[in-house]
Amino acid sequence: MKPVTSRWAKPVALLAALALLASCALPRVGPNKREIFAGSVQKEGDAFVVSVNDRVTRATAVVPALGFSSTFQSAGRLTSDTIRPGDILGLTIWENVDDGLLASAGTNATILDEVQVDSAGFIFVPYAGRLRAAGNTPDRLRDMITERLQDQTPDPQVQVRRVAGDGSTVSLVGAVGGPGIYPIERPTRTLTTMLAKAGGVTVNPEVAQIVVNRGNEQGKIWFQDLYDNPSLDIALRGGDRILVEEDTRAFTALGATSAQARVQFQTQELSALEAIAQVGGLISTSSDPTGVFIFRNEPAEIAGQVLGRDDLSGAQRMVYVLNLTEPNGMFVARDFAIRDDDTLYVTEAPYAQWTKTISLIAGSITPVSSISSLAGG
Secondary structure: OOOHHHHHHHHHHHHHHHHHHHHOOOOOOOOOHHHHHHOEHHHOOOEEEEEOOHHHHHHHOOOOOOEOOHHHHHOOOOOOOOOOOOOEEEEEEEOOOOOOOOOOOOOOEEEEEEEEOOOOOEEEEOOOEEEEOOOOOHHHHHHHHHHHHOOOOOOOEEEEEEEOOHHHEEEEEEOEOOOEEEEOOHHHOEHHHHHHHOOOEOOOHHHEEEEEEEOOEEEEEEHHHHHHOHHHOOEOOOOOEEEEEEOOOEEEEEEOEOOOEEEEOOOOOEEHHHHHHHOOOEOOOOEEEEEEEEEEEEOHHHHHHHHOOOOOOOOEEEEEEEOOOOOOHHHHHHHOEEOOOOEEEEEEOHHHHHHHHHHHHHHHHHHHHHHHHHHHO
16 A cells, blocks of 8 residues: 555645746746737727738838938039139149249259148139139139249249049048048049949948938938939039948847847838848747737827827827738738837747646656655655
């Protein structure tokens, strides 16, 4: 006959395990579907929980529109030969005598490497005096200097060349091959040609953005749009500041996915299905394909369209629910657009919680069973 201990040891262990489960929550990655729905406005919560369908995908399909204003687009191309205040000029003057007016002893050429055009548009040349350079071409300025000098030195030969200066340059910074200051020259009078001059973009062109600051105005455009549509190319102006940067939009992935992280967009448009794939997909042993949630603060205009209301004001807390097991669930997830700062959350399947429960019960019974075996031995 077995000892009494062996008869009541296993039931006691089972009761102890159940008491343990009742006294503390099972480990999990976050709220379950029931808890999320409990926070809805319909149940006196503060978030609207909406099942995603084709109508919702159309109402929420908002992609940031980037482009240049009419002020940028209407600006004509500069005449690259025109000298402007701030330009720096290089002058070389040859004289047809050994002992010239300007040249040093033993030479017949005078080189003035950096002659800056002042804010009023004038330059000073020795023996030629103060000349108006701004508004003239280098050829016209050469003729003006020649006219001033020919009465003082026989047959002077003058060369005028433009060097980079404040009035005819743009600055390029960020993700370009060669950041720096570049003069606006005949081949580089537009944004695309100047980017090419600077070595092109060094980030994924699909998510590269070009920002142009001109005075108090700013314009931004996708590099891919600029490349695909030559009509969007703009003429540059002296003093433009050009920044090339990678798209900073990102979403957060949490729950029963292969990775939990803040993830940057890799394309201009990102669907929920692509976002799931970007973090490694669902986990076959624990993810619930009927519980894919997107948490978002939605502008009142879009939230109103989704909910069919016109009495909302300010950003609204929205929870969009995707069920991948529905007949068109994959299509809906493919069409639903993820936006900046969204949170993608996948709940655990009930089976995963049940597995944890069984594991905890089995783990609690085993030690007591071992004691019973020893007692009966």
